[in-house]
Amino acid sequence: MAIEKMSLVNIAGLMDELDATLKRCCESGCFHIEPAGNSPDSAMKPLSEKNEYDRPLKELAQLSTQLGITLKETDFTDCDLSAPQDFNSLFEKYNTPFSELNTKRLELTQRISELGGAVRQIDHLKGMHSDFQQLFSMKYVSVRIGKLPVDNLPKLDYYDENFFFVPFEMGKSFCWGMYFVPERDKQRVDDIFHSMYFERIRIPSYVSGDADEALEKLKQTIDVDTVENAKINEQINELAAKAEPELQKAFSKLRFIHDTFDLRRNAAALNDKFYLKGFIPEKEKGRFDKLFSDMRSVSVVYLPPDADASCEPPTVLKNNFLTRPFTMLVEMYGLPEYKGYNPTAFVAITYTLLFGIMFGDLGQGLLIVLGGLALKKKLGAKISGLVTRLGISSMIFGTLYGSFFGYEELLDPVFENIGLDFLPLKVFKQTNFILITAVAIGVALIVISMILNIYIGFKNKDYEKAIFGCNGIAGLVFYSSVAAGLVGTLMFDVKVMSAPFVIFLIVIPLVCIFCRTPFSIAVKYKQWRLSEDEEKMTVGNFIVENFFEMFEFLLSYVSNTMSFLRVGGFVLSHAGMMLVVMTLMEMCSAAAQPLVLVLGNLFVMVMEGMIVAIQIIRLEFYEIFSRFYEGGGKPFEPVGVKFTAQTE
Template structure:
């Protein structure tokens, strides 16, 4: 339940072996690469920033596949191993030359079809005109323009005294389609008037003739013929595609890998004639990783301690057992701990599972969740694992509550036969007990979080955190005393110690928390200073700042503790919701009873299950993690190349 130990790896070799080295790093599946250097001043090492030569052929093969209608998929094959970018380029040109002619023809036809379809759209707006286009355009003394203008401007036309007339054909929401006529001599003036009213002229193609209907029919015929030609060409291209199918897929797969590997060079350093790769591997795999380069004589792999390079922070891999492993998802969601930090997964696993069981206790529903988790585990191991564990916990607490699919009395005889008289716990009869227990659980978890914080603080030699902080020893004594005082005085009504003792137990830690920064500086550096960062912190400023912080700490003790009331609240809410289902069940007709029972249970499971899951995450992240956990770790990302049909170059 800790954090995986890492080894820093330096790989040095000749440039001829670079690609092979990178391939082996990828194949190992455990090498986390780091940029070869981070300090610009280090001029002896330079990062490789060459242009990727495999980008162009990769794009070429992707477009070949698109043109030939070949679906890109990963294909195994070794015939392209070791090929250079030039060889790939040559191969793509050879294949391309075969389909180029047909493709060009197809493109030309497609453009023509698109133009014809555009013409149909335009002519379609002129359906009101029944004259032959060719005859209109052939007029010697009359100019004619076809097009559209904003419908708003139509009203203006009658106020012009120039000799023209406009024939509207169709009016849409914003535009009016039509044509205007004028004498050839006035053409320029009238054109300028219409232009000023944003008349958009349509230039009909020469081949449009006859009246509107005839023209549209002719255009549609031409479109049909050209589409048939395109289809015939597609068939010819399909034959070619079948011939080159395998070659293109194999070449694309090989190219994609080479391209990705070349991209990884951006993190590789160059020192004179040699390359330099830096990264991390898990310590237990380090020797095996090193051995995989044994046959490469010119490549040297050096294993070092993870902290050997001050510029590199080792990545974090959480080490978990079978029970806690799925819960690493929640920890990663919050953020990874730093290398050598504290792995909280086990703590999360235990608390999450228990809290879920308490809040969602039902033997039957828990069993279904358990089964659901096992099935979900086939698709997502982590999510399935969490659901299964929570389901099991729900079954245990469901047994304690005596609840099976909402039937609260079903297990009563079992407990009676066993002679256990304090079970099952009845939510509504023992609601005060349940709520107080929930607060008790909260107090316990907050105290444990503080203990964890003290442990981590001492490990990091951070005395402010471990001793004087609000979650350190001072905080624990303060919180513990406060809780003990309240519980003994107001709930148990017993006198554990005099009020003066309690006051002392509150005041001394209170002063420690208030002065945590100067006390920590004094303990660490043996000198008196109000602030570590601010040189000119005044006593007044210090008091004001810490007064408000102290107030916030006190508030957080109370609010975080009270926040756990929701644990008890959900026990009652679950019982309440199932009570509603049972009431509906009693009201239903006999035939509808099974239906009501199933739907009611599924509804409660889905809705409450989700709410409880989210509420516990909230408790974990806000009430617990905030007391001890710092998520400033770096994710372990093993180098890899993956097949992808998208080419983003």
């Protein structure tokens, strides 16, 4: 697996052709634009123009929302609008009648709301037969209408003030009524009623007649206004239906023009000429050239990807059908640099292998495969492909374990007929073998990771990384020797740890790791220095700093290796959970056993499947990637216009 080769593209032409050039760059779908003219020494300066399509875009979006039109991407090839004034004219064409109708609608809606409030207020005063206008026109007596808490009604008798309260309706919590008070005493009496939580109801001035007459007039007015409001809403809907096709096309085109114009900020200009730069995949050169074949004033020049030190080439991972779904895991960690190493194939192999080992069941694996295929449209091709491959791995190792939906003995006759006496693996009878194998897999993957690190280090001429680092040749020799010595001594009773073995394969590599910086400087520059910045590094500081780093390296060798015990642990965990399911099934009646079996398998698949997937990501990122892989690459983002109704 490799990284797609890129070419640096310089595009120059007359300013009149800039918009057309940017449009064709968008249509190409393969042009990754870079800011031009960002060098302080360059005579060409970046364009910093205000996008004159901002206001029309916002206005059309707002008008469409008010008309109840849901904007969506629409073919605009037959839309003749292009200048900001054209879109402004279209906006005015529909906004003027809409504004008139909407103003009337708002007025009616507000009046209906006010009349409705008056109805709710007067409804509690049905027992009052006095004319409202006569009441409020009295010269020497003031009237207050409202509601008083029922508990405070008896307290009115405690006051000797000159007022009287007339109740109309008694509710559970409130009593609606009105009180009369002489004009000269109203301030004092109002304070009394306020202290008893009297809530005044202000009757609108347009209400006339007694309560019953006022209610009837108000309801008639509300009915008339409601009918009128419905007619206006119908007119607005008709206007929206008429405007929608034109607004959809206009907005889609305006969005394209607006976003294309935004790309002008990446261009540089000098006099009447513009300059653009970016990257395209090398294989797209021919197709990209054809886009500009009819634009004689525009020149397209291809350069090596590293020709411009001010911009870094983007990374496009080049993977085959089998490994492509695992690209998402690499992108999750971080893309490699353009000249880096594409680890997707390595991730595909290790992730699939580890998942099958940790989640091995023939039946459950089959369901995972079928689920991945069935949900391809919903999950997407990448996730569906990933799930399908993991399911196949689970089926393979499930066959080796002899496990089919928790039935551990079901496949025994098959292996007996074939003559494979050592299969299937009985998890609980071969616990030590499983755990030791898990650690051995971890050692193998760490060693492979170190070999990859050595390859990348030599490729980039980083000798500290390739030779003297904890993951370079010195680290590989040390780690492999310690692993071989422990295996030979503890498992095969072979005395491997002889004096020459320890000195040449353990001590000397440790010294190389400890002095990795001065050794790499000596190889590269042919001189001895403790660090690149020797003035800031004393011998004491060098010893202390590298001592603690050495301790961290040694600790990582142990912790990373032991971390792979979780691989064997999940093999045992999966078998244990299925044993619990089978035990629960046997405890149930014959009728309930199928239900317990189905639910138990689904529970194990969902819960443990997710946990295993997450744990393998942890192993990949922390135990494997940390030894050879560095992200930091720039994603390839071809320019284009993605339709959205959002204007902010």
